[in-house]
Amino acid sequence: MAQKSVGQLGFGDAMVEESRGQREDRLGRIDGLLEWSRFEALLSGLYPSRRGEPAYPPLLMFKALLLQRWYGLSDPGLEEALDDRLS
Numbered sequence: 001m002a003q004k005s006v007g008q009l010g011f012g013d014a015m016v017e018e019s020r021g022q023r024e025d026r027l028g029r030i031d032g033l034l035e036w037s038r039f040e041a042l043l044s045g046l047y048p049s050r051r052g053e054p055a056y057p058p059l060l061m062f063k064a065l066l067l068q069r070w071y072g073l074s075d076p077g078l079e080e081a082l083d084d085r086l087s
Helices: 011-033 036-043 058-070 075-084
Strands: none
Touching: 036 058, 058 075
């Protein structure tokens, strides 16, 4: 299964990440409370189509759906928010 690489942050990305501070504290607390490896194990059975671009990791997409639900975003709103931020 081909997956896009979402590895280490670049220099600019790291600078933006550092400046977020308290604003992202709620998501940081949630991240500390949840054991994401369990979700990853549950989602590992999802396989993307064998055609087209490589798929994003299922856990990354699950987290995006959680953000969409928590912040009441439409599909285009989620896409815009993810395009605008590195969260």
